[in-house]
Amino acid sequence: MKPIKFCDTTLRDGEQAAGVVFSPEEKREIVRGLAKAGVEQAEIGIPAMGEEERAVIRSIVEMGLPIQLSAWNRALKEDIDASLLTGVNWVHLTIPTSDLQIKAKLHMNRQEIVSMIRRAVSYAQKFNLGVSVGFEDASRAYTPFLAELVLSLYSDGIRRFRYADTVSVLQPVTVREKIRSILGECPEDVELEVHCHNDFGMATANTLSALEAGALWASTTVTGIGERAGNASMEEVALAWKHLYGGRTGLDTIQFKELAELVSAAAGRPLPPAKPIVGTMVFTHESGIHVDGMLKNRETYQSFDPVEVGAEHRFVLGKHSGWKTVAHILRQKGVRPERELSDELMREVRLEADRNKRLIEPDELMKLLDGVRSTRTVPDLQDEE
Structure with a gap:
């Protein structure tokens, strides 16, 4: 069994939690802690937000840490241009994929979405950027359409895709079926990442189920901080994968407690005493x-x-x-x-x-x-x- 990999999105989705604001120095400390823990990739912000955000991202890039740094973008030329100003060498491009979001947000159809993301990918590739593509609201999308989208982008050279349970409607059985269905139509070198939200308290379980079904990357946050009820917790996914599934990770789990306390303090959200893995009362x-x-x-x-x-x-x-x-x-x-x-x-x-x-x-x-x-x-x- 291959070791799973982690894309941490504490500085992006984590900071999107209502009322959470990380200072520039806190962001640098968090990324430093992620690198120390052996996290493979960190999604460190949204350059299109403005020059202040770009300046912080640049300062993180300049630290030269042993971790892949990625910037989050919409599938827009101007977002990619903003990312180029930060010095990152990897961009994540996201696109709505459910019919509901395609119509309500962009007033498009599926074929227009395919054209839009392929144009964005082509533009990013001109600058030799590493590219991953995110399927927003994938859990409510038509699964065969997602498989077709993967194959289209695969022909453009993309190998990494994010399956996002944006509004938290999955449960472990359905996510396993959907992930297997997509991967069953794709070449073996496709790397699927799963990004789960926790509105029903199932983010960790859904992430683990997707990994068991063949996803390679877990998109998580430290302590599970994130939009609404949060995301899958890095600590929970890593330890459960090891002890309940017999799997492997490249993480130094001894760093988890210190990292969780750092993020909790920076977010102004005290850790619940019974928080799995890192809470003060867990042991x-x-x-x-x-x-x-x-x-x-x-x-x-x-x-x-x-x-x-x-x-x-x-x-x-x-x-x-x-x-x-x-x-x-x-x-x-x-x-x-x-x-x-x-x-x-x-x-x-x-x-x-x-x-x-x-x-x-x-x-x-x-x-x-x-x-x-x-x-x-x-x-x-x-x-x-």
């Missing part, structure tokens, strides 16, 4: 049964080692904790656990958690222990174990 355990199992063998309640993503397990105290958790934390504090105190101490732990509706910190546990000890005559608990 945090409170339940007594779970902690007991993990103290015996970490694999009892983990599907992969958090070290893979630059994180670590954390055992915390709360309403559902058991004595094994308490004893573990006491040992970490240099205190010998006394089983004869367990019932009273556990009762105090649960009462405290109920009162405050939060976790109990280790220092708070020590105070609860002192309170229990003060009501009984017990041996010195400070002896070494």
Whole structure:
């Protein structure tokens, strides 16, 4: 199985999320982090937006990072001209492909769309630019038309195509069928990229299904940030592809946590504690049964080692904790656990958690222990174990 590749669009689709604005320095830091993580390509902006945007894109190009940089364009000569001013050597050209969008947005028909994108491709190729073509609203397009479009552009020298679930109407079964149908009509060296949105919470699942069906590229964003409900998350796709599908990527996943925190801070959108892969609570355990199992063998309640993503397990105290958790934390504090105190101490732990509706910190546990000890005559608990 070939390793899948990633085209990160955090600086394009990610910044299109309502209210998100990355500063020039934040954009450079994000691309630096993507390159460090081994991401193959980054879509770094829309040059047609204006000179300010082009200046930032130029500054990223001038960094000389080991990552392919691409600019996003409509299938228009003026957009390509704007990209040429930035110094990028790769452009992504997008065109509506569903009958709904073809008519509503451009007042055209399918054949006019074919002519329009082929003209744009030909113009970009005059400047020796690498070109990928994006099929906007592909998930609502007539699939045989998409296959015909691929073949037409293939004859023009294009090998890379993006299948976009623009309004998030796919589910894993249908995307698998559609991707297989298109690739079944195409030469083997066609590289299909899938770009999924998350309105129904299926962006990662749909992306994985498309990859399983033969797509080579995953168009993702860090943490899944993007238009509306966002995009497929790079972290989720990469780890699921490895652990659930037995696939390979070229990414250094240990960089994920730092990269996610960088993008989250730059976007002004705090990471949800339970965000898969990179959330602060993903490897945090409170339940007594779970902690007991993990103290015996970490694999009892983990599907992969958090070290893979630059994180670590954390055992915390709360309403559902058991004595094994308490004893573990006491040992970490240099205190010998006394089983004869367990019932009273556990009762105090649960009462405290109920009162405050939060976790109990280790220092708070020590105070609860002192309170229990003060009501009984017990041996010195400070002896070494």
